[in-house]
Each structure stands twice: as structure tokens, then as C-alpha cells.
Amino acid sequence: MTRKVTKAIFPVAGLGTRFLPATKSVPKEIMTLVDRPLIQYAIDEARAAGIKEFIFVTSRGKGALEDYFDTAPGLEAALRKKGKLDLLQELKNTNMESGAIAYIRQHQALGLGHAVWCARRLIADEPFAVILPDDVIAAEKPCLQQMTEAYAETGGCMVAAMEVPADRVSSYGILDVKEDRGSLVQAAGMVEKPERDQAPSNLAVIGRYILTPDVLRNLNRMKQGSGGEIQLTDAIAEEIANGRDVFGLRFRGQRFDCGSKAGFLQATVAFGLARDDLREEFADYLTELIALQNAAQ
Ligand code: UTP
Numbered sequence: 648m649t650r651k652v653t654k655a656i657f658p659v660a661g662l663g664t665r666f667l668p669a670t671k672s673v674p675k676e677i678m679t680l681v682d683r684p685l686i687q688y689a690i691d692e693a694r695a696a697g698i699k700e701f702i703f704v705t706s707r708g709k710g711a712l713e714d715y716f717d718t719a720p721g722l723e724a725a726l727r728k729k730g731k732l733d734l735l736q737e738l739k740n741t742n743m744e745s746g747a748i749a750y751i752r753q754h755q756a757l758g759l760g761h762a763v764w765c766a767r768r769l770i771a772d773e774p775f776a777v778i779l780p781d782d783v784i785a786a787e788k789p790c791l792q793q794m795t796e797a798y799a800e801t802g803g804c805m806v807a808a809m810e811v812p813a814d815r816v817s818s819y820g821i822l823d824v825k826e827d828r829g830s831l832v833q834a835a836g837m838v839e840k841p842e843r844d845q846a847p848s849n850l851a852v853i854g855r856y857i858l859t860p861d862v863l864r865n866l867n868r869m870k871q872g873s874g875g876e877i878q879l880t881d882a883i884a885e886e887i888a889n890g891r892d893v894f895g896l897r898f899r900g901q902r903f904d905c906g907s908k909a910g911f912l913q914a915t916v917a918f919g920l921a922r923d924d925l926r927e928e929f930a931d932y933l934t935e936l937i938a939l940q941n942a943a944q
Contacts, residue, residue, distance in 0.1 A: 649802045655698040655776040658762035660706035660753035674709045676780045680918045689780035696791035701748045704762045716743045758876025764866040772860050779854025786900025793898050798857045803892030807855035816846040820880035822895045823847035832895040839880040
């Protein structure tokens with residue numbers, strides 16, 4: 648029997664350079680899709696998958712993130728006084744239970760693998776999840792829940808996987824496929840950001856992982872890899888080299904790369920159109936805009 652996954656690491660210590668100048672003072676994870684910050688989508692997904700302990704790997708300048716999860720007594724009192732009970736409820740949903748959330752500092756942005764390693768003492772000896780909040784996944788059943796359900800059957804390590812176009816493989820960790828069972832794939836290897844002609848497949852790793860504590864032990868010995876960073880991919884690949892199972896799950900859902908400007912804009916449009924209170928007005932606006940653009944061409 649596999650052990651239940653109850654801890655998740657949220658690495659949020661990156662520099663977010665693709666969103667400068669905004670990220671000079673606003674953490675990327677606080678940027679909003681409609682009215683909810685990226686981090687809230689990640690937390691909700693983790694909760695749905697049964698996560699009870701939330702570990703944030705942060706860095707200098709990410710104070711707004713810590714404040715976001717605090718209670719806001721002044722604001723709550725003001726909303727209560729005005730009778731805005733819906734908003735009050737909305738706000739309360741963002742509060743975290745005392746002791747459920749921990750913050751660890753990554754003192755230098757040495758890469759995703761290093762960020763995960765920084766949380767090692769809070770994980771100790773149990774399987775854990777890693778969620779990258781800038782990968783937002785819209786799905787009927789939340790992606791991490793799909794993964795924990797599959798993991799209960801397989802054990803080992805599991806990564807979320809998705810086919811990407813051949814000209815995009817060099818932006819991702821790519822799986823070398825040993826056995827393709829449809830939604831589940833067993834990996835024979837993993838390589839971070841390969842050149843297009845060196846990629847073992849076009850099956851890319853997306854920012855959701857279920858990992859064994861062995862991966863943390865591998866990270867203890869990791870040297871800098873692709874891009875001079877300590878790569879999580881390399882530490883997972885070492886598990887395969889050591890004869891342990893690593894699976895990719897082709898999740899059901901739509902993934903938005905909110906770490907890139909184009910992906911963030913696409914997500915904004917999709918999430919805006921998915922909202923009952925905005926759909927009609929927003930769709931009318933988009934239709935009008937496209938008509939105007941077509942007329943101008
Ligand atoms: P990215 O590759 O998107 O890097 O990191 P970034 O710094 O956030 O953004 P850009 O590329 O400069 O625009 C993927 C995830 O890994 C975390 C990031 O916070 C993000 O959630 N990360 C990355 C760390 O926590 N520490 C690191 O050293 C690197």
C-alpha cells in the first residue's frame with residue numbers, strides 16, 4: 648500500500664523575470680486571473696487532493712504572499728458592517744488553518760531542484776507533492792487529485808505529462824517513454840530542456856509532481872545542470888537510473904503556462920469566459936473586438 652500524500656511544496660522563490668517590471672514589487676504568484684491570485688488556484692487544487700500541510704519556498708520580496716494567507720480582521724469587520732456577506736465568505740475561504748502553512752527561504756535562486764531541497768527538513772521521510780503555481784490547470788477533476796488517485800495504484804514517483812509541439816521541447820523536462828499504457832506512461836529516463844533533435848519524445852513534464860523522499864536524498868548530491876540550475880528533473884531521473892519506478896500521467900484538463908505572458912493572457916480570457924457573472928459581457932466585447940480587427944485588415 649502506498650502512503651497517503653498530505654504535504655505539498657509550492658516553490659515560489661523564482662525571480663519571475665518574464666513579468667518584469669511587474670514582478671519588481673508583486674510576486675508572480677499574486678498576479679490574478681480575474682480576481683483570484685495564481686496561488687489560490689494552486690492551494691484549492693492541493694486541498695482537493697487531500698493535502699493538509701502547505702510548504703512555501705519563498706525568497707526576498709515575497710511578503711505579499713505571506714500576508715495573503717493571513718486573516719484580515721479590519722477588512723472582515725468592514726465587510727460585515729456593510730452586510731457584504733458573500734465577499735466576507737470569499738475572503739474567509741482564503742484563510743489558512745494555523746500551523747497548516749510553513750514558509751522556508753531559498754536564499755539564492757539556484758533552480759527548482761534546489762528550491763524543493765530547501766524544504767527537505769519539513770518533509771522528512773514520506774512522499775510529497777510539488778505544485779508550480781504558474782502552471783494553472785483547468786480540469787473537471789483537479790490535476791493533483793487525478794495524480795494521487797493514479798499514485799495510489801502505482802507508487803513510485805509521478806509527474807504530470809502533456810504532449811507539446813516539437814519546437815517547444817527545449818522549454819520542458821521531457822520523458823523518455825519505456826511503456827505507454829495510455830493515460831499512464833512509465834519512464835525510461837528524463838531530460839531537462841533537450842535540443843529538439845535530441846529529445847527522446849515530445850511528452851513534457853508539467854508543474855505537478857508526486858515524489859518519494861529518495862528524490863530529496865538525490866538532491867543532496869546534485870550538481871548544477873541545464874542552465875546552471877539544480878534541476879529537479881535530474882534528481883527524478885536518478886530514481887529511474889537506480890531502478891525505481893517513475894510514471895507520467897497524461898492528465899485530463901487544460902493547462903495554461905501562466906509563467907509566460909501569452910499563457911497568462913490566454914488563461915485570463917478562458918477564466919473570464921468561464922465565469923457566470925462575466926461571460927456575456929466579456930464574450931460580447933471579444934466578438935466586437937475581433938470584428939473590428941478583421942475590418943481593419
Ligand atoms: P521558472 O522557470 O518559471 O522561473 O520557475 P521564474 O524565476 O519563476 O520565472 P522567469 O523564468 O524568470 O520569468 C518555475 C517555478 O520554480 C520556482 C519559481 O518560483 C516557479 O514557481 N523556482 C525557480 C524557485 O522557487 N526557485 C528557483 O531557484 C527557480
